[in-house]
Amino acid sequence: MEYVTQLLAGGNLASDGVYTKRCVELLESRFHIAKVLLTPSCTAALEMAAILCDLQPGDEVIMPSYTFVSTANAVMLRGAKPVFVDIRPDTLNLDESRIEEKISSRTKAIFVVHYAGVACEMDPILDIARRHNLRVIEDAAQALHSYYRGRPLGTLGDIGAYSFHYTKNFICGEGGAICINLPEFADRAEIIREKGTNRRQFLLGNVDKYTWVDVGSSQVGSEVSSALLCGQLEMLDEIHARRAAAYERYQQLLQPLELSGFFDLPRVPAHCQGNYHIMYLMLRSGDHRDRLLAHLRDQGISAVIHYVPLHGSAMGTQLGYSPGDFPVTERAGACLLRLPLFADITADQQERVVNQVARFFEQVV
Numbered sequence: 001m002e003y004v005t006q007l008l009a010g011g012n013l014a015s016d017g018v019y020t021k022r023c024v025e026l027l028e029s030r031f032h033i034a035k036v037l038l039t040p041s042c043t044a045a046l047e048m049a050a051i052l053c054d055l056q057p058g059d060e061v062i063m064p065s066y067t068f069v070s071t072a073n074a075v076m077l078r079g080a081k082p083v084f085v086d087i088r089p090d091t092l093n094l095d096e097s098r099i100e101e102k103i104s105s106r107t108k109a110i111f112v113v114h115y116a117g118v119a120c121e122m123d124p125i126l127d128i129a130r131r132h133n134l135r136v137i138e139d140a141a142q143a144l145h146s147y148y149r150g151r152p153l154g155t156l157g158d159i160g161a162y163s164f165h166y167t168k169n170f171i172c173g174e175g176g177a178i179c180i181n182l183p184e185f186a187d188r189a190e191i192i193r194e195k196g197t198n199r200r201q202f203l204l205g206n207v208d209k210y211t212w213v214d215v216g217s218s219q220v221g222s223e224v225s226s227a228l229l230c231g232q233l234e235m236l237d238e239i240h241a242r243r244a245a246a247y248e249r250y251q252q253l254l255q256p257l258e259l260s261g262f263f264d265l266p267r268v269p270a271h272c273q274g275n276y277h278i279m280y281l282m283l284r285s286g287d288h289r290d291r292l293l294a295h296l297r298d299q300g301i302s303a304v305i306h307y308v309p310l311h312g313s314a315m316g317t318q319l320g321y322s323p324g325d326f327p328v329t330e331r332a333g334a335c336l337l338r339l340p341l342f343a344d345i346t347a348d349q350q351e352r353v354v355n356q357v358a359r360f361f362e363q364v365v
């Protein structure tokens, strides 16, 4: 609030101002990112990535069906086609063992999604990409401050995309960032972000006027959002520690119910460090999930489901997919329930949530 007030009092709302620069510096230095540009959303960053990959009509892009629509839309907007692959049952991330069977002569890229802030199996995925000459884009919307074998997510592919949407860990309402990990993309990324002009070179004094040089859009975020984000990034460790404590408390409180066989709790592989983005229960059936959801809602607890698999949606059907194509994805779509998790949640609130989950299962069995 202090930063936003300072910004407004200063009266200059020009974008890419001091707060944006501070956010960029914080992100680049903390996560060893070659180049960061702030964007109005992760969706915008993914759309920029699709342009940078030079996707053309008829091209194919491999991705999970268990993701948010933005991953697929970024590809569709270039006239390219999402080619879905099922997910792993443990992390609910792209099943790397099923990627190669989907690669064709038209495949141009793999868009990975790090679900719940837990890494995809990046070493095998990067190896597949290298062998088939494919770009790798990380939809790291949920994965800021998560790691794969010690390396920050968002920095492992050619491009990474983060979200600062109000539902994520570090937020500014609506916001995002693109990580340009491949140096040859750096100049073009700035042009695309500035509506296809070389305005950035003009501001740096390298050219005496700026003009239209490429395709592009308005992918520059508001300085007001950057002021909010700056405060969040400066508190990154504190926010992270609070989420970690809340997540661990849920794990402890829920373990007896898991041992009774009512559901599975999320597990993070030993070589991955997560950011405690989501606490979910994987229930035994869609019926249990729907009834538990209704029960918690009745108690005023804001439990929520997550992705409706893209391949079973209206658009997915148009792309030629049918229900039954991806069983692990469909199980997650039907059986997964997210519990409320936020930095300020109290131990009492968490106990109330878990008590209500327990009460539900007392009635079910």
Ligand SMILES: *Cc1c(COP(=O)(O)O)cnc(C)c1O
Pocket (backbone or CB within 6 Å): 040, 041, 042, 043, 044, 067, 068, 070, 071, 113, 139, 141, 142, 162, 163, 164, 165, 174, 175, 176
């Ligand atoms: C939240 C999310 C997005 C969209 O982020 P916005 O900043 O709202 O555009 C994209 N992909 C995934 C996996 C997400 O979780």
